[in-house]
Amino acid sequence: MTPQPNGPTPDSAPVPVADTATGPTGDRAAGALIDVRGLTVDFPAGDESVRAVDGLSFRLSAGQALGIVGESGSGKSTVAAALLGLHHGTGARVSGSVEVDGIDVQAASVRELRRLRGGTAAMVFQDPLSSLDPYMAIGDQIAEVHRTHAPHVSRREARRHAVTVLDRVGIPDAARRSRSRPHEFSGGMRQRALIAMALACEPRVLVADEPTTALDVTVQAQILDLLHELRTETGMGLVLVSHDLGVVAGNVDDMLVMRNGRAVEHGPVGTVLAAPREAYTRELLAAVPRVETPRTPVATAGAVPASAPASGGDLLLEAVGVRREFGRGKNRTVAVDGVSLSVAQGETLGIVGESGSGKTTLGRMLVRLLEPSGGSVRHQGRELTGIRSDLQMVFQDPVSSLNPRRSVGESVADPLRAAGALTDAEITRRVRELLERVGLDPRWYHRYPHEFSGGQRQRVGIARALAPGPRLIVCDEPVSALDVTTRAQVLDLLAQLQRDLGLALVLIAHDLAVVRQASDRVAVMRRGVVVEEGPSDRVYDAPRDPYTKSLLAAVPVLDPVEAAARRAARGSVGALLGTAAG
């Protein structure tokens, strides 16, 4: 919890908002902590080179926060790496100037760079598991980094300091846990440990590259709150790189939107989000699913009344008390613990939950890819005993769920061949129809998965699921690997297919906004159990279960003022409940 009273401004850092309102090009004090001018980064690729960053300029004053947003490939992470001179010796060509705390990163000697890294600007990485040394105790790693920047400190003192910073970032029982290795920490605790490593050197600016992307929404909120709290307490600057506009909105003063290596728009976060000047920013904002917006009534335009709850007549699939256990003996875990659900024809049931809640296991049992350990799944009133062609699945990762050695047409044709009812010519014709139906050119039949973008590959996955003519498709995180604009397109495609074909969908996702945008009814899962189920609008607007409430409260919002208010509310709840499991 922040020690000072929470004002209406998103941030209580000493820099006045009016100053930032003059725009990023406005002449701020000469004491800019970070000054980037015309930064251009080229990566050699064969004989040519790829320009990742193209003439980017920005400044950051001490104690300020800058958000850099963009879709994958926009160059935002390259900018973050350039701030610490991480391109030295990698073959990348960097031009323009990068100055951090008066050090010219381009011209700096190895010694100066080492002092800069960690001492002046510390980096927090995306994946906290792979970013820590798996062979070493966490406390030792932090102590090592600390001693790098404070050579006079003894080994023992450094170790004590590591415990202090671990304690500071909210690791319970820090002295004992400092002896743990990274794999013994949960995702949230690992990210806290990485932040503790950054804190150990008392840097002037923290560069956080997608610090919460690998985390669940409630843990994400805790980490973002921690970053905010540390910033107000220590007055360090923050560069927050994220693909998620919501993450950036509540945590920065200025915002920089990047696309193809260039700055599209740059200004105070409130202005950019409320009144974007550039078309691309508007497009990006429009594509962000909002957890507070009810579903657009596209599906009701079809023949089937979509928002009607599953009633006896059009009941398609029903799960009654299904259970699933993994492992034996001491290692036994219950992934799904007695879940009852029903899906009516033509409706969309959303299943939300954090990682490990059992939602994927449940989804696989619904199409019988997994056999339940207990309970039953009924299809139109009859017990489901094996895989059926009218129950299909679309998988999360469009890269690994397609065979890289088969053309996409062949992949889509596989289920038709397996059915054995059609001749080769008929199969080819049908595959071309399906490709067209999901918005792909039928002439791409003979192309291979690596030739397609992420969104296109997911369309192939959808075409493959459609091939046997299913009545229901379980979509397991169908858009979580996609950029926000692509995500919106794939969700639109699913809605359209549902309308045209009267399909029932089960949409499994960790993203609450995605589920709301696309579902008639929602089930919220936690630790293998459905804690709340009901029509989407009811669950989202008037949640009854405390877990649903905490999930919804943790969703990042696009309005900086609202974000600050929510953070304050979370702070007080957190103080009451004690630290939640991180």
Added chain:
Amino acid sequence: MADRFRGVPFVAKRLLGAALVLLVLATVLYALFYLVPGDPAQLACGERCSPAQVAQVRGQLGLDESAHAQYLHFLQGLFAGRDYSSGTSVQHCAAPCLGLSRQNDQQVTTLILAGLPATASLAFGAMVVWLTLGVGTGLLSALRRGGATERVLTVLTLAGTGTPVFILGLLLMMAVCAYLQWLPFPSYVPLTQDAEQWAWNMLLPWLTLGLFESAKYARLTRSSTLEVLAEDHIRTFRAYGVSERAVVTRHALRGALPPVIALSAIDLGSMMGGAMLTEQLFGIPGLGRLLIDSVRSVDLPVVVGVVLVIGTAVVVANAVADVLYALADRRVVLS
């Protein structure tokens, strides 16, 4: 909470499993007695033996019993020891009794124990060479990636892998002993007899076997170091200003060495059965030479004994390698 290290119960379990594996191995080898063509008694006695003498030898070797009874006696000798009578005197063969050599009636265990010090001298010394040379070159070529150093080292290691050990040994011997005359032609001196002479005489065999093996280790070290250097946690420490030397020695090496340790343990294990070519080349009276000699003279009890020793060494070395691996990387769960 830090996981408690479960090394001891693991080793106990592994050794029990190993004992079973060795028993199966012993049985399979024993079956070989009956698959090898020719009459063992005739072979043991020699070609000019009269039928009566052959029958007498058959009785002494216990070959007149049924296969079943012979097997039980073999197992009995293995676990409890057995007695052999040679007409007048009775020879007792103590607990892990592997039988008598058919060549000279000596106990197989005695022959093995006589050869073991020479073999162990060779194997451990060679390991020191391949660990220092192999790991050193591997590391160097990983760190100098893309440079001239790496290209030279790559050619050298390729040449090393491609040169048969006896060619390497002969070339070394010709260069060092015949041409330069820095060392006398090696002849084995036991360590217990004269440590200095032992070391001087073992120098060439160590270098030969160590050089040959180090090519493999250089390649393994290089690839596993490069793999670790590409990992995210290395980037973290670089991004925190940790010096390149500390990054390599404290973080990269720690991740790169476990596979090297594991392979070393296995190689060492299999060399305990004798690095045959090297022993033969330098006239080292080790297990490798014993094995070659006994195969040549169809001395089956000795063959079975040496193969069992190799099996034991490999199995034990494997268990030790697993424990070392788990000690280095605590994510590995011993089970």
